[in-house]
Amino acid sequence: MGTASFLATMLDQEILEVRAGLVIAPRTTPDDKLRATDGNTVAAELGGRYLLRYMLPRQVGQFRDGTALPQCATPTPYAPEETVSWLFLPAPDEDRMYVMVLDASRIDRILGPRWVRCGKGIEYLLPNGFPKGAIVAWGWEMQVT
Amino acid sequence: MRVETSNTFHEALSGRLKKRGFSHLGPGADRHGSWEWVFLKAAEGLNRFVFVSCTDVAQFVTGDLPWYRVQVWAGADDHIRFVRRLTGELRANEQHLGKELPGMLSETLDRAMTEAERFRGVDLTEIYLPARTKR
Numbered sequence: 001m002g003t004a005s006f007l008a009t010m011l012d013q014e015i016l017e018v019r020a021g022l023v024i025a026p027r028t029t030p031d032d033k034l035r036a037t038d039g040n041t042v043a044a045e046l047g048g049r050y051l052l053r054y055m056l057p058r059q060v061g062q063f064r065d066g067t068a069l070p071q072c073a074t075p076t077p078y079a080p081e082e083t084v085s086w087l088f089l090p091a092p093d094e095d096r097m098y099v100m101v102l103d104a105s106r107i108d109r110i111l112g113p114r115w116v117r118c119g120k121g122i123e124y125l126l127p128n129g130f131p132k133g134a135i136v137a138w139g140w141e142m143q144v145t
Numbered sequence: 146m147r148v149e150t151s152n153t154f155h156e157a158l159s160g161r162l163k164k165r166g167f168s169h170l171g172p173g174a175d176r177h178g179s180w181e182w183v184f185l186k187a188a189e190g191l192n193r194f195v196f197v198s199c200t201d202v203a204q205f206v207t208g209d210l211p212w213y214r215v216q217v218w219a220g221a222d223d224h225i226r227f228v229r230r231l232t233g234e235l236r237a238n239e240q241h242l243g244k245e246l247p248g249m250l251s252e253t254l255d256r257a258m259t260e261a262e263r264f265r266g267v268d269l270t271e272i273y274l275p276a277r278t279k280r
Contacts, residue, residue: 010276017277027222028185028192031171054177059200070174083177090179090198090216090227109264117183117194118220120274124242125174 004119005082012046012075012122016113020045024122025114031125034114039107039134041123046075049135051104051124054083054096060141063100067129067145073102074123075113088119098141106134146180146199146211150242155182158197158237158254165258167195186261191269193261194220195254196229202236210238215246217253219260226269232257 016022019100022045025034042051051073078086080095089096104110104124108131110126151173159169167184174181179200186193199213215237227266231252237246 002191006274013274021233027226028170028187030169031174056178058199059178067175068171069146072174072176087177089177090196090218091200091214092179094178094200096177115273118196118218118227123176125171127174 002079002082002138003078005086008076008078009086012037015047015049015126016045016122019047020044020068022113025076027115027117029114031111031127034088034125034131036111038102039110042110043103043105045105049075051075051100051102051107051131052077053088053100054078054089054144055100055141056091057092057097058102060098063130064132064135066132066134071126071129072123073126073130074121077144078121083144084122085093085115086119087116087123088121096142099144100141102130102134103136104134104142108133146175146201146213146239146242146256150239151180151193154242154246158182158184160259161247161251162195162253165262167193167258184192186258188262191221191223191264191266193264194218194222194229195257196220197250197254197260199242210240212238214241217250217257219257219264221261221264221269222273223266223269225273225275226266227271227273228268229271230260232260234238262269 181198184195197216
């Protein structure tokens with residue numbers, strides 16, 4: 001287990017559970033029982049930090065106009081070799097080499113946070129996806145190294 | 146993946162897993178590059194999970210239909226420790242997802258449910274981050 005991933009996740013847990021006073025939903029919580037709120041609230045709880053949506057190299061460019069499809073996002077930065085394990089992502093032999101940075105305050109509806117099932121990270125569910133306007137500043141994906 | 150395809154696939158999966166007591170935890174979502182549907186059965190002190198996922202496979206694209214790498218995982222936890230294991234994998238296209246895939250996956254799904262049901266406390270070898278308390 002990478003120490004940096006542990007620290008990054010623990011600090012996000014600290015912000016959410018201790019500073020914002022939230023309960024990160026248990027892993028057994030169904031989507032329709034998660035707390036639903038607007039993006040401004042989530043952004044405030046995260047201290048203005050952004051959400052991260054990792055992706056495979058072949059998916060770069062697919063979301064530059066945003067998407068209406070349900071997406072998961074996390075506040076926690078991970079190195080490519082640790083993203084899969086900490087978020088328990090399928091196709092574990094394929095590193096998520098890219099990330100899209102999202103401004104939560106520009107997303108209308110967000111569910112969570114919830115602990116990742118059979119993983120160690122924290123995730124939010126964006127049931128209506130995210131608009132193009134939520135993609136931070138430069139407007140495209142960043143390679144993670 | 147189209148929402149209609151995801152919903153059709155999800156309904157077929159839900160029907161099959163419900164027969165063995167596994168409930169769906171949501172309609173499915175894109176988790177950092179892979180669509181995933183999760184099912185839960187709480188029994189004998191453990192939460193038992195079955196995960197079904199589709200990851201698009203660019204190099205297998207033929208014609209207009211997207212192809213997917215379909216994986217089925219079994220997992221379990223006791224809120225403190227957990228385990229996850231890959232049960233099976235196959236390739237399918239978008240048309241399969243709407244029609245044949247639940248049948249193509251039936252044996253793998255059965256094995257995943259059995260594996261999830263057979264996990265015992267001693268199998269949970271990884272540890273979740275502990276909950277923190279307000280200072």
